[in-house]
Amino acid sequence: MNWQKSFAEFWRIFAEQNGYLVFLRGLGITMLIATLGLLIGIVVGTVIAAIKVLPRYKKITRFFQKICDFYVAAFRGTPLVVQLLLAYYVVPGVLGVSWPAENVCVVIFGLNSGAYVSEIMRSGILSVDPGQMEAGRALGLSYPVTMLKIVIPQAIKNIIPTLGNEYISLVKETSIVSFVTATDICKSFREIGDATYEYVIPYLFMAIVYVIIVLVLTLLVKLVEARLRRSEK
Amino acid sequence: MNNNNENALIVVKNLQKVFKNNNGDTVQALDGIDNVIHNGEKVVIIGPSGCGKSTFLRCLNCMEDPTGGSIFFGGEDLADMKVDINKHRENIGMVFQQFNLFNNKTVLQNIMLAPVHIRIKKAGGIFAPTAVKKQIKEEARQTAMSLLRRIGLEEKANVYPSKLSGGQKQRIAIVRALAMNPQVMLFDEPTSALDPEMVGEVLDLMKQLANEGMTMVVVTHEMGFAREVADRVIFMSEGKIVEEGKPSEFFDNPQTDRAKQFLKCVL
Numbered sequence A: 001m002n003w004q005k006s007f008a009e010f011w012r013i014f015a016e017q018n019g020y021l022v023f024l025r026g027l028g029i030t031m032l033i034a035t036l037g038l039l040i041g042i043v044v045g046t047v048i049a050a051i052k053v054l055p056r057y058k059k060i061t062r063f064f065q066k067i068c069d070f071y072v073a074a075f076r077g078t079p080l081v082v083q084l085l086l087a088y089y090v091v092p093g094v095l096g097v098s099w100p101a102e103n104v105c106v107v108i109f110g111l112n113s114g115a116y117v118s119e120i121m122r123s124g125i126l127s128v129d130p131g132q133m134e135a136g137r138a139l140g141l142s143y144p145v146t147m148l149k150i151v152i153p154q155a156i157k158n159i160i161p162t163l164g165n166e167y168i169s170l171v172k173e174t175s176i177v178s179f180v181t182a183t184d185i186c187k188s189f190r191e192i193g194d195a196t197y198e199y200v201i202p203y204l205f206m207a208i209v210y211v212i213i214v215l216v217l218t219l220l221v222k223l224v225e226a227r228l229r230r231s232e233k
Numbered sequence B: 001m002n003n004n005n006e007n008a009l010i011v012v013k014n015l016q017k018v019f020k021n022n023n024g025d026t027v028q029a030l031d032g033i034d035n036v037i038h039n040g041e042k043v044v045i046i047g048p049s050g051c052g053k054s055t056f057l058r059c060l061n062c063m064e065d066p067t068g069g070s071i072f073f074g075g076e077d078l079a080d081m082k083v084d085i086n087k088h089r090e091n092i093g094m095v096f097q098q099f100n101l102f103n104n105k106t107v108l109q110n111i112m113l114a115p116v117h118i119r120i121k122k123a124g125g126i127f128a129p130t131a132v133k134k135q136i137k138e139e140a141r142q143t144a145m146s147l148l149r150r151i152g153l154e155e156k157a158n159v160y161p162s163k164l165s166g167g168q169k170q171r172i173a174i175v176r177a178l179a180m181n182p183q184v185m186l187f188d189e190p191t192s193a194l195d196p197e198m199v200g201e202v203l204d205l206m207k208q209l210a211n212e213g214m215t216m217v218v219v220t221h222e223m224g225f226a227r228e229v230a231d232r233v234i235f236m237s238e239g240k241i242v243e244e245g246k247p248s249e250f251f252d253n254p255q256t257d258r259a260k261q262f263l264k265c266v267l
């Protein structure tokens, strides 16, 4: 293989024939799916975790806890690709609707990461001294209010570094979204390759791009972690 | 001390508490407690470890839900699970052995949080007019500052709890409960987690409250405090009230063998 020629070909497509625009759009979609996915995941995961740590003596809470257990088992027990395919090809047919691939990806990544985030949140919440909840309740604050104002803000400090890692793994996992026609980083480099039927250089570049993203995010997580540890004092 | 029932603040009838352990065992922590706590009364609860003192105290505001009997307070039976317990807890201050200041809030925020939240909720929650919210916050801030001034810790208003000594934390925990303007204060071994040199400052504050006429129920091992401050001493053993009476009578002339034995160990 002629590396120099391959690279020249790639560079021609990438720099001169708007390949970089395809790439930037892919980068945008990847980050959008991972970011919105994480945000939805945090909301869903927080709700599930809050329900799971409720005291168990009321029938209605046990009922909701069962639902949450089922949710977590369902999303953790099946491959993400399968969830994407079902949501994009099966569900719209059943419901008689259609929705854009990117939206499906955001929702599924969000729901899926919610199942994982709920476990992260739950252990974070359980790591907070139970006396904090007691003090809030003893003052007449309700369970949800104490949870939101006192317990979760403290749990977040333990949780944020782990959530950062969840975000990084979401970014990596988005590389499967082309299964449902979304055009992420991975797809954008395939399209660049398609233009010349030469994939070696584009895929090498793709790998380098992912490595750079992950390194940058890892650095950010470290910085936030250090910052949180300082504000603890 | 007035013993007529109009003056009763908390009426406890045949209170039962059974704990279920994870392995299926049950522990009868309280076994038929009957008692009346009167307005302005200072009651000190003593007894050997594991006799149910904390459980009794924590049942009074349903931090532990009773498994039988009743607790009449504010015209309702708190043991009834349908009662809005939060409403009553506003009127029952509680102070813990481990202080339990909110770690994520400054001292001032610790004191203001519950009064502000609860008053804003009563004024309509998020729909309350901004001016009303502002006023509630300002009033709570002033109350909090005057409480801090009272305990000489106003310069700590914007400090986080991790920067405070144990004695400071506990005094702030006490005024945090006072900020709700409660009808009664419950103390569960408030000085047991303190270094000896800080016990005095906390007991002094509690004595002040007692002198101002606050109704107080105190679980403690500080027999000097019990003798000096209590109107009535309750001695518990194995989930029951074994003996109660004026501190002078109880300490100098205990009636039951168990009380005699206990006092021999602690005095």
Ligand SMILES: Nc1ncnc2c1ncn2[C@@H]1O[C@H](COP(=O)(O)OP(=O)(O)OP(=O)(O)O)[C@@H](O)[C@H]1O
Pocket (backbone or CB within 6 Å): B019, B020, B021, B027, B028, B029, B047, B048, B049, B050, B051, B052, B053, B054, B055, B056
């Ligand atoms: N959450 C719980 N689960 C199971 N058993 C409990 C629980 N809390 C208390 N108990 C049991 O109930 C009994 C009474 O406990 P309690 O804490 O009220 O005693 P205490 O008089 O406050 O003792 P101490 O002086 O050590 O604080 C003990 O046998 C204790 O083991």
Ligand SMILES: [Mg+2]
Pocket (backbone or CB within 6 Å): B053, B054, B055, B189
């Ligand atoms: Mg105790």
